[in-house]
Amino acid sequence: MDRIAIQGGATLHGEIPVSGAKNSAIKLMAASILTNQPLRLTNMPRLADTRFLGQLLRQFGIEVTETDGPDGQETLFDGRDIRSTFAPYELVRQMRASFNVLGPLLGRTGHAKVSLPGGCTIGARPVDLHLMALSAMGASIELEEGYVSAHAPKGLRGAEIEFPFVSVGATEHALLAAVLARGTTVLKRAAREPEIGDLARCLIAMGARIEGLDTDQLVIEGVTSLNGADWSVIPDRIEMGSYAVAAAMAGGEVRLTKGRADLIQALTDKMVEAGVEVTPTDDGVIVKRDPKQRLKAVDVTTEIYPGFATDLQAQFMALMTTAEGESVINETIFENRFMHAPELARLGADISVHAGEARVQGVETLTGAPVMATDLRASVCLVIAGLVAEGQTVVDRVYHLDRGFERLEEKLGACGAQVTRLKGEGDEH
Ligand code: EPZ
Numbered sequence: 458m459d460r461i462a463i464q465g466g467a468t469l470h471g472e473i474p475v476s477g478a479k480n481s482a483i484k485l486m487a488a489s490i491l492t493n494q495p496l497r498l499t500n501m502p503r504l505a506d507t508r509f510l511g512q513l514l515r516q517f518g519i520e521v522t523e524t525d526g527p528d529g530q531e532t533l534f535d536g537r538d539i540r541s542t543f544a545p546y547e548l549v550r551q552m553r554a555s556f557n558v559l560g561p562l563l564g565r566t567g568h569a570k571v572s573l574p575g576g577c578t579i580g581a582r583p584v585d586l587h588l589m590a591l592s593a594m595g596a597s598i599e600l601e602e603g604y605v606s607a608h609a610p611k612g613l614r615g616a617e618i619e620f621p622f623v624s625v626g627a628t629e630h631a632l633l634a635a636v637l638a639r640g641t642t643v644l645k646r647a648a649r650e651p652e653i654g655d656l657a658r659c660l661i662a663m664g665a666r667i668e669g670l671d672t673d674q675l676v677i678e679g680v681t682s683l684n685g686a687d688w689s690v691i692p693d694r695i696e697m698g699s700y701a702v703a704a705a706m707a708g709g710e711v712r713l714t715k716g717r718a719d720l721i722q723a724l725t726d727k728m729v730e731a732g733v734e735v736t737p738t739d740d741g742v743i744v745k746r747d748p749k750q751r752l753k754a755v756d757v758t759t760e761i762y763p764g765f766a767t768d769l770q771a772q773f774m775a776l777m778t779t780a781e782g783e784s785v786i787n788e789t790i791f792e793n794r795f796m797h798a799p800e801l802a803r804l805g806a807d808i809s810v811h812a813g814e815a816r817v818q819g820v821e822t823l824t825g826a827p828v829m830a831t832d833l834r835a836s837v838c839l840v841i842a843g844l845v846a847e848g849q850t851v852v853d854r855v856y857h858l859d860r861g862f863e864r865l866e867e868k869l870g871a872c873g874a875q876v877t878r879l880k881g882e883g884d885e886h
Contacts, residue, residue, distance in 0.1 A: 459855045461866065463843030464875035465825055468709035468748050471872035475697045475716035475741065476502040476863045477530075477690030481652040483554050484629050485659050485688060486510050489519055489534030490561035491637060492663060494685030496536075499528040501690055505860045507532075509552045516548065517541050517562070528689070539566055546572035546603060552860070553577060556584055557626060560634030563596055563609050570606045578832050580791040586620055586627035593618050594631075594638050615640030615679055623648050623761045628675070629656060635677040636665040644675040650762040651720055655691040662686040694720035695768045696862060699837045701725065701744045702772040703869065705733040706779075707844040708748025711872055716741035723765040727773065730755045731780060754782035754819050759790050771797045771838035778806035778842060780819040788813045797835035800828040804839075804846045825850040830857040837862060844874060851879070 477500035486507065489496040501507065503523070511521045511532070518540030522533045542562045549555045549572040562569035574584065588605065592598055593616040596609045615638050618631060628648040633656075635642035647653070647669075654671045661667055663686045666678035697716040704711035705728055718725070718737035725735040725742060731752040734745040746752075754777055759767040767790040777784035778801055788794045795815050798808045803826045807818040825848035830836030836858035843850030852858070855878070858865060866876045 458853070458881040460879045460881070461840060461852045461855050461858070462877045462879055463825070463840055463846070463850045463852070465823070465843055465846040465848060465850065467707065467844070467873050467875050469704050469707045469711050469869070469872040469874055470709045472712045472714055473700050473868045473872060474714050475692045478502070478652055478655070478693035478695070479504055479506055479861045480695070481655040482507055482690050483510050483552070484557070484652060484656045485690060486514060486534065487557050487561055487633055488656065488660060488663065489514060489536050490517065490539070490558060490565055491633070492683040492685055493537045496534045496663070496685050497531060497687045498534070499526065499531040499687065499689045501530045501532045502693065502863050503530055504863055505856065506552050506554070509548065510555055513544055513548045513555050513558065516544070542566050542569040544569070544571040549574050553582060554626065556587070557630045557633065559587070559605060559607060560591060560630045563591065563607050564613055564634050564637035567610045567612060568608045570604050573600070573603050573605060578796055579794045586624045587630045590618050590627055590631035591634055594634055594642065613638035615642040615677070617643045617645070619645040620647070622646065623673075625650050625653065628653055632657060632660070632667070632675060632677065635679060636660050636667070636683065637681070638679040640679055642677040642679065644677070645673070647673050647675045648761065649673055651691060651694060659686060659688040662688060692716040692720065695766065695834070697721055697741065698724045698766065698769045699772050699841070699862070700868070701728065701735070701742060702769070702776050703841045703844060704744040705746050705752070706776050706841050707874065708746045709873070710743065710745045712738070712743045713741040718742045723763060724769050724773070727755055727757055727765065731776070752776065752780040754780040754784035754817070756785040758787040761790070767791060767794060768834050770794065771834045772841055774798070774808070774815060774817060775801060775838040775842040777817040777819060778808070778823060779821065779845060782819055784817040784819070786815040786817060788815070796831035797838050800831065800835070800839055801842055803828050804842050804850060806842070822847060824848060827851045827853065830854040833857050833861045837865070840865070840876065
């Protein structure tokens with residue numbers, strides 16, 4: 458198993474290009490099930506999660522070809538024949554979002570059997586809203602031996618669906634199912650995360666009829682078939698936000714390019730409040746901070762978009778560990794998303810957690826130590842803390858990080874960070 462070693466103390470200077478968004482790419486990949494024509498996705502990140510989903514799509518008979526084209530990394534999906542509609546536990550378990558192939562498989566073929574994803578370290582993460590939406594669209598659903606068997610032999614039909622609370626995954630899933638349903642579907646209390654907007658725009662490019670983009674009500678007029686398309690994945694706001702926090706933590710001046718400042722506004726507002734200089738540019742932001750000056754503690758509460766992203770909470774907590782004063786961090790999206798707090802404490806952070814609230818009392822210095830990544834975003838928060846911890850920090854279980862960060866050592870290293878991957882024995886890469 459690989460580990461990442463960080464030698465603390467270097468300031469960061471340079472440029473970091475933001476990759477395409479993981480959480481958009483995997484939704485766009487699921488859209489390839491909906492058409493028998495080629496879908497070409499550009500600005501594709503190469504991550505463990507996109508590999509998992511690629512494997513699953515291949516199992517359905519979709520050809521998945523990764524190339525380096527004139528526009529950078531791209532992947533071509535050719536789903537002319539769907540040979541199987543079975544998604545086994547071994548593949549779905551590796552990445553929860555794989556469950557969202559159920560709706561498009563139903564839309565395209567009228568039946569599918571997909572493993573239930575199970576919980577994960579950040580929370581129970583049920584899929585009841587997903588199933589509620591598909592049932593409302595006329596699918597008959599049976600749960601047996603950990604699998605969902607769904608049938609809609611005459612096709613799905615449009616429905617009015619009001620989600621009891623906002624779910625990114627359920628909105629995306631219902632949207633992917635509704636585009637080929639007969640009649641009109643209305644999704645109320647829909648998620649407005651930018652990745653949903655990206656998916657909706659790509660589906661429109663494929664011939665879908667969707668109104669209400671970027672609002673909490675999507676209206677979808679079903680069509681009988683969709684075309685292929687060429688689509689460029691939006692920038693990864695969580696990767697961008699993570700590097701913005703890394704630059705703020707280490708100090709120095711970093712320009713984030715190939716991104717979009719508006720996508721991380723809630724984060725940068727808080728960073729500015731804490732004393733970081735953030736300047737928006739045409740394709741990103743410049744983050745500047747004098748490492749000799751301590752930041753001020755500020756409070757954050759995670760919210761649905763455009764609020765402060767839960768996927769940036771761990772990184773922000775790392776930043777607050779050395780700020781002056783106490784920062785109160787409230788997590789409202791997932792019930793168990795403070796697993797990084799005890800690991801940060803191993804580096805000397807002073808954090809107390811009670812239910813959904815963490816209190817971070819800023820300390821003057823952190824000290825390097827071996828720590829363990831517990832989930833994807835928690836792993837990058839430990840790397841961020843390691844940038845200022847005196848001595849060496851070694852982050853174990855880096856496979857979490859590899860699910861969502863492309864070439865992290867290279868990107869941070871190019872700005873002067875001392876970050877090295879230690880290859881695990883017996884690992885293939
Ligand atoms: C997406 O997860 C993201 N994943 C998550 O990013 C992100 O943290 C989350 O949205 C919130 O922004 C992807 O896009 C692949 P939800 P998702 O459905 O869709 C509960 C990362 O690190 N819920 O909005 O699973 C659920 O348990 C990942 O990249 C139900 O109760 O999130 C949670 O408490 C981690 N029933 C809340 O809703 C359901 O049927 C919000 O979850 C569905 C969700």
